[in-house]
Amino acid sequence: MDGVTPKFVLPETFDGVKMEITGQLGMIWELVKAPVIVPLLQLAVDICLLMSLMLLCERVYMGIVIVLVKLFWKKPHKRYKFEPIQDDEELGSSNFPVVLVQIPMFNEREVYKLSIGAASGLSWPSDRLVIQVLDDSTDPTVKQMVEMECQRWASKGINIRYQIRENRVGYKAGALKEGLKRSYVKHCEYVVIFDADFQPEPDFLRRSIPFLVHNPNIALVQARWRFVNSDECLLTRMQEMSLDYHFTVEQEVGSSTHAFFGFNGTAGIWRIAAINEAGGWKDRTTVEDMDLAVRASLRGWKFLYLGDLQVKSELPSTFRAFRFQQHRWSCGPANLFRKMVMEIIRNKKVRFWKKVYVIYSFFFVRKVIAHWVTFCFYCVVLPLTILVPEVKVPIWGSVYIPSIITVLNSVGTPRSIHLLFYWILFENVMSLHRTKATLIGLFEADRANEWVVTAKLGSGQSAKGNTEGLKKFPRIFKLPDRLNTLELGFAAFLFVCGCYDYAHGKNNYFIYLFLQTMSFFISGLGWIGTYVPSVTMQTTCRANLAMNERGTIRRSGEDWISFLPDPLLCQILSDLPTKNAVTTSLLDFSKESCLHSLNLAFKRQDDGDPSLLASWIETAVLRKIQHLEVDCRMSFMSETTPLSLYLCETLVSLRLYFVALPSFESLSLPNLKVMHMEENLYADDEILEKLVSSCPVLESLTVVRNVDETVKVLRVWSKTLNSLKLVLDSSKSWYNDDSNDWEVLIDAPRLNYLSLEDDQSVSFVISNVASSAKVEIDVSFNVNDIWDMDESMERFSAVGKMLNGLSSARDMTISGTTLKIISHYMSFEPVPCFPNMIRLQTKLYMTDMLPNFLESFPNLQSLVLKLKGVRYSDTMWFSFVPKCLQTSLEYVEMTRPNCGAGIEMIRKLVKYLLENSVVLKKFTLRLECEGKEQESNVVKELMRFRRCSSSCVINVVRLEDDVCIFQHP
Known part of the structure; x- marks a missing residue:
């Protein structure tokens, strides 16, 4: 038997009578271990050690550069030209470029007010700032709440636009791309992007825009994120450590060495010309921000990172939300790397060193190797070597290298250095999902383009208070919804390896393995981060808590309505017919303030008997309404509004359609900022003039008239008016009026936007238009043929008066009809100079x-x-x-x-x-x-x-x- 080879012994080992099953399996293991398992595992160890060295070299390089930057590099305002943009008394705000602020959002119930309010509070001239809320929400309640918030800020004079789409094609990239196509942003030079939970400081634009204005080769200025809820739980502290290293080291090194760094998707300012030159937003991956940054960089554009310009934001505090976010952040870059690597190699506009940095350091090491080596080495290969002691792992690879990398990662967050041990275990758990997502991205599998919006809790408003509020909710949940089977499976694997090492091993890895087992087990059970009950549960609990705190008893006839949260109560009132909403007696006195923020709209076709219209409006006035719309266009005759409406002290915005305005001796609207008057009937020619003059803080005025009205001479005198739109269309009237009585007189020294659409008036006298004004002109001076002007010198001279009145404008749009008249006027008189245009x-x-x-x-x-x-x-x-x-x-x-x-x-x-x-x-x-x-x-x-x-x-x-x-x- 001594000369018999093992292949002849193998069949004998399967004799069930002589050997138990465990012995048979052990024999098979010994037979395949030496020729197969050991070489393959040793190869895996060598590859992992090589990847560890690559990651170590990259981290050491980053560490050396960041030390040099902190010690010797000049600050950004010294490396680049920076001159603050100053207000000019003569030119007004014309020195400021026009900036677009885009806020994409999706069902952001908890945080939508944060970004909209912060963007509206930016310190920048209102006529040079456009805020665009790109709402892709699928929840109609949330959409209405966001739209109401936009209207609320618009009533305060903020140039804010609410945009929705029919579908979510392209997700965030599609929304941003669609937003840039709008006609009202064509004159914008720069675009700022904020996610729904980001809250910039008022001086954000003044500290960043000058870099773009004075350095035409810079395409992007990226600010740093500051986390308002980093202390909410251990999950947020771990995220803070990882992201602080990214901003403190990776972004700073890429910016200081002019190599490359990626756009973070928010809290950044882009030059719109650079976006267009790079091909615009693309939705081919889930990292549209990184995609655009790479393409712009390949075009030769430079990026600037400002570490001292920080924007408040919120970290995901639930484990489920964090997992989805990390899947997108890991899968997207890998998928982009697959799509762009050859394009980067073939590019001839950038230096060879920059190509190497982007491909090797930015993509390959940070986005691929870092995830693979963390998971494969420390969670798979290293535990397997315990079962195969023939495979040796040098101590410098299993201990020294990870220790150095960990210490280097702690540079970004010194205050959390005592949490490094927990951070290592947590990062190893997350490397499972990151590695999986990276493979999906590289091979473009089914979930490569999966986009799940990161859920936010609105912790930025009051992180501590919000957490305490959540603790009051009952922890009711279905266990299967919290279980993560993948983590539990790896917990079992590591536990087996740890037990084997404790019993038979010599390297004492079992301590690490048992600790890592606990971290996988805790994550697998979902015992990490915060728990948030459903919206319905939150609403019910808040109502019950409120009633319990007041000591009230639930019985039939009790006032349950007033215990509802204000946003839900406003939504209910908005869905009711306006006459019911404004006359309801179900509201508790403390809740009457909800009516103040509603946009009440009385519509003739919806609200029934018009004879009761005056009483409904009087009730709204008594309840101190702030936003009111009255629409009687479906009625056969205009309805008369009560006098009390024009003495309302709380009214902020007023819109009247086809109503009759009575004659009144006195009126006062001290807080009215927005007025829209369309095809109304006025008791005499001076009522509209009096109405405008009675508004000392009026900022926006729209007047739409027809020839049937009595107001032929429209006078607009206002020291506060910022936006004015006047429309007069004779085609909608019952008869033609060829008289010369129709005139427009405007005196508004703060006017920054003027729109005239008028084919009836023969004279336009405009005084004191601001030097930064934008003007849109479509007037015909009531002539059907330009040759008719020769017969009337008054109309001929009216053209010159209008042009002289507009000569200080900065931006002007002229219709073809008006330009024909100006062209004929030029045959006899020169056009005045427009020095500011x-x-x-x-x-x-x-x-x-x-x-x-x-x-x-x-x-x-x-x-x-x-x-x-x-x-x-x-x-x-x-x-x-x-x-x-x-x-x-x-x-x-x-x-x-x-x-x-x-x-x-x-x-x-x-x-x-x-x-x-x-x-x-x-x-x-x-x-x-x-x-x-x-x-x-x-x-x-x-x-x-x-x-x-x-x-x-x-x-x-x-x-x-x-x-x-x-x-x-």
């Missing part, structure tokens, strides 16, 4: 007048032309070049629908502008071509034109789908 948009019918017209705008920077039915002169283009083309014009955008018949006109106009614009930076041509061949011909023609400005970028955009079909360079 930097942006002009108009619909152009006649190109002959363009050079002379542009001469009136010597400092024009942006020109937007929509061409329609244009006729041109072959000799006009090269005979005269206005001053703005030689000194200031930087952006030109031309739109030409159906260009087939006018391609020659487009060619001459484009050639003229390109060959004579000295400082032009960007030229965009939007065309509706007749097929691919015509598109190709247009592009070829553009390439042959000489450009006076060597830095000019040419874009050709297909009009029907807004897709860029050509860009050079």
Whole structure:
């Protein structure tokens, strides 16, 4: 038998009579261990040691650089040009660039007020700030609450827009992309993004925007997150340690060495031109922020991180929310790495060193290796070596390297250094999910594009108080909802390995294994983070707690309504017919304040008998309503409103549609800021003027009239008015009025926005328009043919008066009809100079007048032309070049629908502008071509034109789908 090889002995080992099953399994293990298990496990150990060394080198490099940065590097305001933007008494707010603030949200019931309120409180001129709330909520109650909050801030004069979409295509990236397409943001230069739980300080823009203004090569300024609920529980403390290292070290090193760092998705300011140049927001991964940052970096843009500019935010305090967040943060970068690695390698615009840094350090080591080595080595390979003692793990790999890495990670949060031991165990648990997510991203598996919005609890409002409130709720939950089987499975595996090492091992790993077993077990049972009951449970409990605290007894007829939370009560009142909501007697006195914040809308078709309208409004006034809308457009006759409405001291916003305003001797609306009057009937010609004058803090006024009204001379005198829109459309009237009695007189020294849509008035006298004002003009001076103006010198001179009144404006949009009249006026009189005008948009019918017209705008920077039915002169283009083309014009955008018949006109106009614009930076041509061949011909023609400005970028955009079909360079 001595010469028999093992393969002849193997069948004998399966003799069930001679050996028990455990002995048989042991024999099989011994047979496969030496030739198979040991080599494979040793290879795994070697690979893990190599990855550990790679991670150690990266951490040491980061540590050395951050020490040098802190000791010797200059602060950002010394490395880059930084000059605070100052208010100018003469120019007003024109020195400030227009900034867009985007707040994407999804069912953010607990925190939506935080970001909206903080954004509305930013210290920036109101006419230079646009706040855009991008609500993708699927809960109709939440959507209405968010919209009401936006309306509340709008009534205070904040330029805030509430936007929703029909679907959630692209998730956050889709919402941000859709928001940038809105027409009212086209003039914005920079965009700031805040998630729903972020609360910037008022000086946020003043400390960041100057870096972008004075350094044109910077595309992004990223601020640091500051966590308001980091002390809420151990879970949030662990997150703080990881994220503080990311901001203190990784972001700072990437910024200081000009290598690369990623956009964090929020609390950052982007240059919109850089976003467009990089291709805009893309939803191909769940890390749209990192995707955009990489593409912009490959275009040569620089990023700046400001560690001392901090924005308050909330950490997820439930384990479930944190797991979903980490899945997205791990899967997304791996998936992006897969999609972009070849694009990075082939890129020729960035240095070789930067490519190496992005591919190796940023993606491969931090986003892939760090997760793999943590999980595979410390949770799988190391425990397996206990079962296979033939495989040796050097002590420097199992103890020294992880100890050094752990110490280096503690740099970001010195106050939590005593929690390092817990942090190690916690990170090992989370490495299971991160490794799984990384593999899903690399291989683009089913969950690669899964997007689950991180749930927030609103802890930023009062972290401690919120936690105490949650403790009062009964801990009622279904155990299967809290169990995490994956963690429990690994807890069992590590426990077995620990027991084996305790019984047979020599390395004393069992202490670590038992501690790691406990951490996996605790996580598997969901005993980590905070527990939050359902919304229904919270509401019921709060009502019960409130009643118990008051000592009340629940019996039939008891006032249950007043115990409901204010947001829920407001929602119930909003869903009721307005007449019922305002006249309800079910509210306890302390809850009457809920009516103050409601937007009450009396609608003739919904609220029944109009004879009771006056009494309902009087009741609303007595209850100190702040927002009121009365709509009688579905009635056959206008309803008369009570006099008490015009003496309401609490009214902030008032909207009246097709109502009759009585004659009154005295009226006072001391707190009214927003007024909207549409097609109302006035007892005499002076009522509207008196009404406006009675509002000492009025900020926004809209007046829509028709020819049937009695008010022919509209006077608007206001020292506080910021926004004014006047509409008069004669086409809606029963008869034509060709008299010369219709006039508009405006005197509003603080006016920053003026819109005139009027085809009836013959005179517009405008005084004291602010130098930063934006103006939109569509008036015809009540003429059907411009040649009729020659017969009336009064109407002819009215054009000059209107232009003189608007000459201080900064941004102007002119309709094609108005421009025709101005063109005819130019045949006899010159257009006054507009020294402050930097942006002009108009619909152009006649190109002959363009050079002379542009001469009136010597400092024009942006020109937007929509061409329609244009006729041109072959000799006009090269005979005269206005001053703005030689000194200031930087952006030109031309739109030409159906260009087939006018391609020659487009060619001459484009050639003229390109060959004579000295400082032009960007030229965009939007065309509706007749097929691919015509598109190709247009592009070829553009390439042959000489450009006076060597830095000019040419874009050709297909009009029907807004897709860029050509860009050079």
